[in-house]
Amino acid sequence: MAVLALVLLLAALPLRAAQALVLLRDVEIETTIRELADPIFLAAGLDPSSIAIYIVNDNTLNAFVAGGQNLFLNSGLLIRTETPDQLAGVIAHEAGHIAGGHLSRARVAMEDAGTQAILGTLLGLAAAVAGAPQVGVAAMAGGLTVAQSGFLKFSRGQEQAADQAAVRYMGELGQSPEGLLQFFEILDSDDLHLSGRANPWLQTHPLTGSRINFLANQVAKSPYAGKAITGAAVERHARMRAKLDAFLSEPSDALRRWQDDPSVPGRYATSIALYRIPRLDDALIAIRALIAEHPDDPYFHELEGQMLYENGRIAEAAGPYREALALLPASGLLKLGLAKTLIGSDDPADLREARQQLVDTTVTEPDNAEAFRLLATAEGRLDNEGAAAIAMAEFSLLVRHYDDARRYAMRATQIIQPGDPDFLKLQDLQAAIDALPPGSRNPRRR
Missing domain, CATH: 3.30.2010.10 (Metalloproteases ("zincins"), catalytic domain)
Structure with missing residues (x-):
């Protein structure tokens, strides 16, 4: 992610x-x-x-x-x-x-x-x-x-x-x-x-x-005149501004603005600008220096994972995402990020871990269609055809591909039987499909 x-x-x-x-x-x-x-x-x-x-x-x-x-x-x-x-x-x-x-x-x-x-x-x-x-x-x-x-x-x-x-x-x-x-x-x-x-x-x-x-x-x-918000909120706000600027501006412009700023937000923005130029080695040096000073900051670990993942070093990216998730275990977006580093693996253990992270993501972010799409991929690679069909039907519902949702749900009913662990999930899915307005179809391609 x-x-x-x-x-x-x-x-x-x-x-x-x-x-x-x-x-x-x-x-x-x-x-x-x-x-x-x-x-x-x-x-x-x-x-x-x-x-x-x-x-x-x-x-x-x-x-x-x-x-x-x-x-x-x-x-x-x-x-x-x-x-x-x-x-x-x-x-x-x-x-x-x-x-x-x-x-x-x-x-x-x-x-x-x-x-x-x-x-x-x-x-x-x-x-x-x-x-x-x-x-x-x-x-x-x-x-x-x-x-x-x-x-x-x-x-x-x-x-x-x-x-x-x-x-x-x-x-x-x-x-x-x-x-x-x-x-x-x-x-x-x-x-x-x-x-x-x-x-x-x-x-x-x-x-x-x-x-x-x-x-x-x-x-x-106001009895509170002159009383400003203080503490960690000020640092978080400064980091947000720096991060947005570094990601959304021209990388070379952002680098010129931030590279001489010794503050944490300034160094954070510098690492982002370097990675976007791209100067990956310099960017990794910069973000890892911040991690060494702030090992309990999940967002620095996440950024290292993103840098590695987006530069094709996918196996290496899993470690930083795991570090980030250990520090922020409730984050669905971080779970999704880790799953993306694992889902291409040939190791069944990695695939099972990716599946679990994606299942957890769909619980905390039930409208995240990407999580359902990736979950279908993981289930399919693990030969769980019924679960894969359910996940694709959920994805199709979220993106309003109603014909596809019906088709995948029908496939799931041919595989999943009463008593199977996913049977109740399939029942809920069918109820959602049955509740669609009459005549609901896939949107026309444009």
Whole structure:
């Protein structure tokens, strides 16, 4: 599993009639964001487990909520936030929109066609995140006019309500709303230099002087004014910014920016830039130096594994992934990464280990289609034809290949008998297939 896995899909989201939406998966960055976001969601009376967070590979400063409890954060926003307080403020503001029911009201105001377009977008997004980007693209067809209708453009009243909610949430957490104010000031400054180009945040979240004045007044009277987030969260935020920059920028540009920075985030970014140039030997020296100093950091081990795996040194990559997983045993993405290093082995023991890691991944990430696809490969190589058919049927359901799902399920019923360990799993699978809408077929290829 790549540390930053890019998933391409065509999106019907604000500001562009058609745009390429690329989603990023990274266990370290996701963990960093979750550690900031979950306490905010709880303060907002929201269940953190019910809110999906997506990281969008887009260098513009934007964040938005869509389709219910789905929060999207652009990589450009994550990199531009200078402190964890600023990112927390943005998340608190978006949580205010969710808790305030603003999305439901926006949907009521939309035409049915627009509603169907955004729902189709999110269904396609789910398929693409699951590991089938071509299906995600297919699901977007015909939904490319939502941007022109101004969907998700909140009213000034809703923006003010979200600001007020953010102030309240931050106060409940013993924090000042100063981070959100600072982010608004960054937006306001950037808007003066856009030369006619629309700022995505400002298009969907109208920024007014009264909102900035409101936050400034709230900061002035906050009992937590001047109290910033400290400790490990600051380091994690700095590492997230450095990592995103090193992976998403031109490698030579990133190397020039970071190679003279002696901090841990700077050295981390340098190792990533070297590996992307590619200067693998230098990159391995750099990341192994960090591992020697921080042997309990799972993400440094993961990066070493990725470097080796993506350069064809697959057998060597298994060791670093095992080290990472030992330090972060609940991570489905790390289990998937280890399984990918093992699945090509001719050793049955490696295949059995890969199968177990993939089974565990499907439990923690039940919508991860790549895990089911690889699980089918492992089961097939171990001559478990029934289990392989079930895994392929699960994969097909996730990527909305419904005809294929029915075909693989039928194959499984011819192999798996009552009393077999996988019989109950097959029953659940058949129930899911039977619940499909009438006439559900594979999406047309485009």
